[in-house]
Amino acid sequence: MKIERITLREIRIPLVHFFETSFGRTTERRILLVSIDSEGTTGWGECTAGENPFFSEESIDTAWSVTVDFLVPSLLGKQLSGPADAIAPMAPVRGHRMAKASIENALWHLEAIQKNVPLWKLVGGTRPRIDCGVSIGIQNSIEQLLEKIATEVGAGYRRIKLKVKPGWDLNVLERVRAQFPKISLSVDANSAYTLEDFDHLRRFDAFDLLMIEQPLWHDDFYFHAKLQEKIKTALCLDEAIHHARAAQAALELTACRIINIKLGRVGGFTEAKRVHDVAQSNGVPVWCGGMLESGIGRAHNIAMSTLENFRLPGDVSASKRYWKEDIIDPEVTVSPEGDITVPQSPGLGFAIKEELIDRWTVRREEFRAGAQAGTH
Ligand code: OSB
Ligand code: MG
Numbered sequence: 001m002k003i004e005r006i007t008l009r010e011i012r013i014p015l016v017h018f019f020e021t022s023f024g025r026t027t028e029r030r031i032l033l034v035s036i037d038s039e040g041t042t043g044w045g046e047c048t049a050g051e052n053p054f055f056s057e058e059s060i061d062t063a064w065s066v067t068v069d070f071l072v073p074s075l076l077g078k079q080l081s082g083p084a085d086a087i088a089p090m091a092p093v094r095g096h097r098m099a100k101a102s103i104e105n106a107l108w109h110l111e112a113i114q115k116n117v118p119l120w121k122l123v124g125g126t127r128p129r130i131d132c133g134v135s136i137g138i139q140n141s142i143e144q145l146l147e148k149i150a151t152e153v154g155a156g157y158r159r160i161k162l163k164v165k166p167g168w169d170l171n172v173l174e175r176v177r178a179q180f181p182k183i184s185l186s187v188d189a190n191s192a193y194t195l196e197d198f199d200h201l202r203r204f205d206a207f208d209l210l211m212i213e214q215p216l217w218h219d220d221f222y223f224h225a226k227l228q229e230k231i232k233t234a235l236c237l238d239e240a241i242h243h244a245r246a247a248q249a250a251l252e253l254t255a256c257r258i259i260n261i262k263l264g265r266v267g268g269f270t271e272a273k274r275v276h277d278v279a280q281s282n283g284v285p286v287w288c289g290g291m292l293e294s295g296i297g298r299a300h301n302i303a304m305s306t307l308e309n310f311r312l313p314g315d316v317s318a319s320k321r322y323w324k325e326d327i328i329d330p331e332v333t334v335s336p337e338g339d340i341t342v343p344q345s346p347g348l349g350f351a352i353k354e355e356l357i358d359r360w361t362v363r364r365e366e367f368r369a370g371a372q373a374g375t376h
Contacts, residue, residue: 001110002079003369005037006072006103008064010363011294015322019292020138022165022192023054031294032060033357034067034102036110043110044352045102046297048264055190055291056098056218056239056265063099068365071096071103077369083107084270097242097267104268105300113347119299120342120349123269125306129339133159133313134321135188135290138168142175149180156338159184159210159313165192170200173207184313188213191239195223202231210312211236211258221246224255234258238289242266244274251282258312262289263300272304280309288314295319295328299348302332306342316340327353327360 014028032047047067049058074089083104090100112119134152139145149160160180162172164187176185186209193201193215204212211234216223218239228235236258241247243266250256259279266272279286288305291297301316319331326332328350334340343349 001038001082001107001114003036003038003075003077005366005368006076007035007037007364007366008067009033009035009357009361010060010064011327011357011360012362013294013323013360015292016320016324018137021055021163021188022138022190024052025137026051026292029292029294030060032063032067032102033294033296034106036103036106038110039114041110041113043106043108043113044296044348045104045106045109046293046300047098047102048262048291048293048297049098050291058096058098063096063102064363066093066096066099067103068367071099072367075103076367080107083111083268087268087270095242097271098264101264101266101268104270105263108269109300109348116346118303118342118344118346118349120303120306123303123307124273125303125342126308127306127310127342129341130288130302130305130310130316131158131313132317132334132338132340133157133161133184133287133315134317135161135315136163138163138165142172145172146175146179149176149183153180153183155318156334156336157313157317158338159186161186161188161213161315163187164189166197170203173204177207184210186210186213186236188238189215191216191218198227198230201227205232209233213260214238214240221250221253221255224250225253228254228256236260238262238265241275243271244278247275247278251278251284257284259284259286260289261286261304261310262291263297263304264291265289269300269304273307276307276309285309285311287312288316290315290317292322294323295326295331295350296348296352298326298332299328299350302340302342302349313338325356327357329353
């Protein structure tokens with residue numbers, strides 16, 4: 001595949017409902033989409049960086065600038081034998097994995113089209129259906145949260161994950177468990193707790209949680225291992241796992257017993273597969289995290305979730321929970337049993353609504369091999 005053209009677009013789409021974590025509330029997404037043209041086909045990638053550098057160091061604006069200034073020049077005009085060939089040219093750029101992932105994943109999409117196989121098969125998946133859970137943000141009131149849980153349980157989702165932070169945790173869990181004693185329940189703190197909270201976190205053991213996701217610092221394994229020794233509930237790492245080597249270190253330390261894999265956070269399909277394999281060889285289950293993606297990122301998440309060791313329901317849920325209208329056709333739907341049927345058609349398995357994307361585009365930059373940069 002010769003990299004003939006790379007196009008960056010920023011689209012803005014309001015969320016159907018605000019999403020609040022311990023680091024803040026999002027009401028409208030600004031999403032960077034990357035498309036790459038080669039020999040008459042186009043592959044698409046979605047950058048999962050947020051509007052602000054709060055989940056990780058990256059934001060849509062850092063991703064845009066690193067892509068334009070460094071990643072595009074490292075690849076434009078190159079002849080690659082596959083998506084993994086893009087890794088070495090981008091390697092001099094340290095970190096910025098969400099920016100790199102949008103390029104690498106676009107190349108995976110491209111290769112799936114060129115080889116006329118479904119993306120999920122190309123990445124090595126085996127599952128015909130994937131199990132779905134939902135992530136429910138912090139609400140204005142516990143009553144509102146209880147209503148939301150009832151809706152999602154009613155829709156069939158197999159696991160409910162609640163965002164927690166100091167002041168919105170034990171009090172919430174008491175009420176939730178009183179009303180829903182049996183549901184599969186987990187929590188995600190997005191690094192909202194510290195060493196002073198160990199006794200407090202131990203009280204989470206009373207609620208029969210599937211896991212506590214990233215309770216401590218975003219860059220920590222060591223103190224998570226200390227905490228895991230002291231509590232019964234399994235810890236799951238999200239923010240701290242940037243690559244397979246980190247997964248290996250975390251598992252050797254027993255800093256967690258479950259790993260959340262996000263394509264953007266680890267830099268794309270190639271590294272995500274390595275993290276998956278490290279966890280699998282350690283007997284540790286993984287699941288697919290979400291970053292409030294539009295349909296393109298969501299379709300990539302579905303493909304990844306078909307790998308064998310994705311043994312727990314992910315945060316990959318129906319388009320309509322996020323968007324009035326999605327940028328793929330059909331949109332992602334979840335069955336009343338709480339699963340997504342993986343598309344069998346070649347490529348992404350979903351058509352990309354380019355006209356809609358064009359209408360929603362607020363910024364666009366295009367680079368052609370052997371031509372000067374142009375902004376439209
Ligand atoms: O920590 O998993 C997280 C959303 C934005 C940033 C971080 C996280 C999340 C979610 C939402 O939990 C998952 C989703 O529904 O896409
Ligand atoms: Mg998380």
